[in-house]
Each structure stands twice: as structure tokens, then as C-alpha cells.
Amino acid sequence: MGEFEINILPFNILNEQVEVSFSQNEKEGYFRIHKNNLPKNFPAEIREALDKFAWWTTTSQNGDTIVPVSLTENERFAKYYFNKILFGHFYNLNIITNRNFINDTEVYLEDQAFHNNEYKKYHCFSLRFDNNSLIEGTSLLVTYEGDSFILGKSVRAAQLNNSVLGKVRYHGKIAKFKLLGDNERADTNNIYPLLNRDIKFALKIPFERNYSENKYRKYYDLVHEFYDDYLKDVVIGDCIRIFGSGFYKPYEKKVNHTSQDSNLLLFGKNQKNFIPYVGLKENGPLEAPDQPVKFIFIFHSEDNGLANKVYSYFKKGYKSFPGLESFVKIQFEIDTARSLRFTADDPIEEITLAIQNLESNPSTAFRSDTRYVALYISRIRKDSEDEEIDKVYYRL
Numbered sequence: 037m038g039e040f041e042i043n044i045l046p047f048n049i050l051n052e053q054v055e056v057s058f059s060q061n062e063k064e065g066y067f068r069i070h071k072n073n074l075p076k077n078f079p080a081e082i083r084e085a086l087d088k089f090a091w092w093t094t095t096s097q098n099g100d101t102i103v104p105v106s107l108t109e110n111e112r113f114a115k116y117y118f119n120k121i122l123f124g125h126f127y128n129l130n131i132i133t134n135r136n137f138i139n140d141t142e143v144y145l146e147d148q149a150f151h152n153n154e155y156k157k158y159h160c161f162s163l164r165f166d167n168n169s170l171i172e173g174t175s176l177l178v179t180y181e182g183d184s185f186i187l188g189k190s191v192r193a194a195q196l197n198n199s200v201l202g203k204v205r206y207h208g209k210i211a212k213f214k215l216l217g218d219n220e221r222a223d224t225n226n227i228y229p230l231l232n233r234d235i236k237f238a239l240k241i242p243f244e245r246n247y248s249e250n251k252y253r254k255y256y257d258l259v260h261e262f263y264d265d266y267l268k269d270v271v272i273g274d275c276i277r278i279f280g281s282g283f284y285k286p287y288e289k290k291v292n293h294t295s296q297d298s299n300l301l302l303f304g305k306n307q308k309n310f311i312p313y314v315g316l317k318e319n320g321p322l323e324a325p326d327q328p329v330k331f332i333f334i335f336h337s338e339d340n341g342l343a344n345k346v347y348s349y350f351k352k353g354y355k356s357f358p359g360l361e362s363f364v365k366i367q368f369e370i371d372t373a374r375s376l377r378f379t380a381d382d383p384i385e386e387i388t389l390a391i392q393n394l395e396s397n398p399s400t401a402f403r404s405d406t407r408y409v410a411l412y413i414s415r416i417r418k419d420s421e422d423e424e425i426d427k428v429y430y431r432l
Contacts, residue, residue: 041283043259044166045176045267048277049107054117056105057096058082066091067120073112075105094120107275114174115165121273122163126266127208132158134210140164144184144210145262154241155185155231161262171284178263178283180255185231187239192224200234201227233430304365317358320365327407330371334387335413337377343413350411371408373400381415382428 056075059066060082071086082101096102107114116139123141127133132144141163150157160181165174186205187194198221201213205228206220213221213229221227229235269280300308301315302322309315331350335343350368353359360368374394378386394400402408416429 039285041285042170043178044168044171044284045178045263046171046279046281046284047174047176048279049173049275050271050277051275052106052108054094054105054107054275055102056113056117057093057100057102059091059093059097059100060086062091063093063097065095066093067116069113069116073116075103075110075113077105078103092116108173111167111174118165118174118276121275122165125272130208132205132208132210136162138164142181142210143262143266147183153188154239155187158184158186159258159262160184161259170286175284176267176278178259178267180258180262187229187231187235189228190225191227191229194229194239196229196235196238200232200238201229202232203230204228205230316363317356320363324365325407327405329366329407329409330369330374332371332408332410333375333413334410335377336383336415337379339413339415340377346411346413374402374408384428384431387432 058074058078062068068089068091070089071083074083074090079101093100105113105117107117119135119139119141123133123135126141126143134142134144136142143161143163144158145161147157147159160183162177162179162181164177164179166177167174184203191198191201191204198213203210204213204216206216206223206226210230213227216227231241235241263282267278268282269278271277297308299310301310301312302308303315303318304320304322307315307319309318333343333347347370348354349357350360353362357363360366376387376390378390380386395402412432414429414432
């Protein structure tokens, strides 16, 4: 049997007991935490007085409640604490950092082998403290999240409109532009945008597609390089040390062993099957939609015959596919009054106007008690190499 490993890292807690300061009111530089995630020994009378949240820090101010916290006995709070020191560790190394939507730490490392005069390429890694059944206690899950490209010019230098800005780099951190403070958003000399389609379109930046022949190999190599360079046997915040033994290697008895029904899915009639297509075809979905469903066709006026063929497949079936109604127990009803035909090669403006006209007319406006599914018949191949044409597909 070959050697297996999982992208989780065991670590040693050097200081299990820490002092943490808590405030009932929001303070600058403090971190918000839901009261359900407070340490077990947090004063009960203060917890009960909280609405939903408290705020915490490792450097106290007058009026704070100081609590000695065991990081081994308070797993929920420990994740917040570990995330704070991990984020600070990389930020203090002058590495671009981010907190994602679940507050895990993200690290952006420049790809030194990539050369472009207009923007730089960064590999993004996510670091998540995790409790699982494989390792006793908390471990660090390390994943490669893909690549990002950051413009070499500031927003002001590039003369970009704020409406095209998504994520940006601001003073060593990644953030959504709309979530920056008023003064920060005004500091456009120090805001560098991450490239998106709107920015590339505005600056006329060509962007070649890169297809990886073996994504697994690429991800494996990048995660290992990141571990070797930044995590192996490293002490973080004088609190934890990442083991130098590398990623977790499961014992042989844990490999190729799952429960007998771990791949079973539940369908209608309380029936199970491990093949989604067969389970739906024989038993239908587990639950039907709670509202009526109507389908809308969006297609080029010259593709009327193709639209009729697609309608026939959904209505009557095709080969082993029995038809949508039989397959997922949804009546296939076309809303012809709201279906749209376009004539232009770039139909964005045409379709936008058509939808606005529908909404402005009480007789054709979309009903709140109905779910609508749009079936768009595209004339653009999904592997199109024409960047300008490709943009139409994604914008639509």
C-alpha cells in the first residue's frame, strides 16, 4: 500500500493557560465573539447580561473583565485565540493576509516565477484550526485556495471607478473595498485592486487561460512548499509550535475503511441509493419545492428550433432521461410571456432592457409566490478562447 497523508498538521500547545481581557462593549482593536463561544469559566452574571456578543483582546484596558483561559479545556474559544496569533504572525512577517468569511487566516505569497509588467500573481493558502476524529485535540488544516492577481498600480493611478472594485490590498491586508472605512476608501493611493473581469475590461488587460494538466500535483507541491518554508517546526505567538514531522499520515487500519452506508443518499419515498441519477429516476427528490416553479427560455431568435428541441427533451425525455417532471417531480411549465429572445451577439443590454420592461408591467412582473428557472441557450462555447466573447457568457 502506498503512503497516504492528509493536509492537517498536528501542533503542540506551549502555553495552555493564557489571560484574556473581555469587554461588554465594542472597542477599537478588540475582537467580537458570540457569547456561546466564551470560555467555560467566564463569569455567569456577565454572560447573562450580554445581548449576543462580547469583545476580547490580549492587552487589557480599564474596566475589562480579565479571565484566565485554558486553551485545552475551551476548544471553541481556543480557535479564536489561535486564529488571532496566527494572523498576527504572518502579518508581522510583511506577508499579505486576510480573514475569510469564517474568520480563518488566508496568506498570499507572491509567485516569484511569474513576470508581468501590469500585475503580480499570488498563491493563496487558507489556514484553519480544526477538531476532527483523526487527531486528538486541535490541528491546523492547510489548503491551497488558488491564485489571485493584484494590479501594480493603485486605484488612483489606474483611474478606476469604485464600482468595479471587489477585493483589494490595503496596507498588507486583503479586504472587500465596500467593507473599508470611509477614510480608508478615500485613500486610493494605497489601495491596490485584485483583478476581476470588470477591471480587466476597463484597463483592456488581456488574460490568457491556464489549464493545469494535473491539479492535484500542483496543489500537493504548493501546500508542501508552504509548509516547508513557513510552518515546519515554527513557533507562533509563543503559544504553539507546528510539528516538524509534517502532515498527518493515517494508520493503515484507517485507510480504505468506511461505514457500509457512508455513500448512500436519501431520496423520495424514504429510499436510499448511492447513484444520484438512479435515485432520482426511481424515487424522485426527497422534498418538492414549496412554491410553484416556472421555466423561462432565453435564446437567440435564430435558435428557435434548438429551443424547441431542448423543450422536448425536458418535457418528454431523451434516451434514458425520462423527462423533468418524472425525474424530479416538478411540472415542466414554460412561461412564454416572460421568455426572452435576443438578436445581438452581445445580448447583455438587450436582455437587461427586456427584463426591466417585464418588471415595469404589472401583468408580466415576476411573482413573489413563484420560483423561476431560466434556461439560457448560449452560442458561446464554454472553452472559447476569445476573451471578449467569453465575458458575455459570465456577465449574462
